[in-house]
Amino acid sequence: MRMDALSRFRPLAGALQRFVLPYRCLLCGAAGEDGLDLCRDCATELPRNRTCCARCALPMPQPAALCGQCQRRAPPWDAAWVPFRYAWPLDRLESRFKFAADLAAGRALSSLWLREPPPSQMPAWIVPVPLHLRRLRSRGYNQALELAKPLADRLGIALAADALRRLRHTAAQTELGALERRRNVRAAFAVNPRTIWPAHVALLDDVMTTGATLAECARVLKRAGVQRVDVWALARAPSTRN
Ligand SMILES: [Zn+2]
Numbered sequence: 246m247r248m249d250a251l252s253r254f255r256p257l258a259g260a261l262q263r264f265v266l267p268y269r270c271l272l273c274g275a276a277g278e279d280g281l282d283l284c285r286d287c288a289t290e291l292p293r294n295r296t297c298c299a300r301c302a303l304p305m306p307q308p309a310a311l312c313g314q315c316q317r318r319a320p321p322w323d324a325a326w327v328p329f330r331y332a333w334p335l336d337r338l339e340s341r342f343k344f345a346a347d348l349a350a351g352r353a354l355s356s357l358w359l360r361e362p363p364p365s366q367m368p369a370w371i372v373p374v375p376l377h378l379r380r381l382r383s384r385g386y387n388q389a390l391e392l393a394k395p396l397a398d399r400l401g402i403a404l405a406a407d408a409l410r411r412l413r414h415t416a417a418q419t420e421l422g423a424l425e426r427r428r429n430v431r432a433a434f435a436v437n438p439r440t441i442w443p444a445h446v447a448l449l450d451d452v453m454t455t456g457a458t459l460a461e462c463a464r465v466l467k468r469a470g471v472q473r474v475d476v477w478a479l480a481r482a483p484s485t486r487n
């Protein structure tokens with residue numbers, strides 16, 4: 246059977262699989278809750294990022310408008326929506342999604358994100374942080390794009406998957422300190438010259454740590470004429486920007 250003919254049966258196969266195999270919690274194996282591969286208890290246990298800096302979403306012990314970092318030097322984006330903290334058990338789902346090609350974990354993460362209170366002002370576009378072609382080939386998918394698809398769909402926002410490009414293959418940020426992270430992503434991104442940008446977009450990534458990648462992308466978008474750039478990430482790691 247040719248590939249395109251085969252792909253036509255895939256939605257049906259998915260529905261059949263759901264009929265035979267009901268939703269199961271990816272973390273504990275209990276029955277999943279209304280259309281989610283997580284049980285109610287595990288979903289409740291995921292660490293929410295409710296008390297955080299309004300500008301960079303850094304977790305804070307008490308509510309405050311801005312963290313010390315943002316008071317000293319504002320980041321190049323305008324607002325952040327980062328509903329979770331990068332901690333147990335969310336980190337388990339995220340690493341299965343990102344490093345073990347577990348796309349069911351990715352779908353569960355998108356669904357959980359969509360259940361969190363949305364920002365008051367919605368962007369015209371969602372722009373997922375792009376991967377370099379080399380990493381895209383080795384991983385097989387862009388985790389930011391996979392998270393962005395259901396959000397764009399359900400929130401009714403255009404998904405601009407090809408408007409921003411990664412020019413350089415950069416070392417994985419995980420092993421680097423804050424300063425090295427900034428250097429590592431410098432001049433790594435460019436806009437697609439054919440893009441006509443709206444006034445307000447949201448950059449979307451999976452995990453935000455120092456924000457170096459998002460900052461670099463935000464600068465590129467501002468230079469291209471975007472007036473307001475928000476950053477959306479699933480989870481915030483507690484690291485500061487320096
Ligand atoms: Zn569970």
Ligand SMILES: [Zn+2]
Nearest residue numbers: 298301312315
């Ligand atoms: Zn901040």
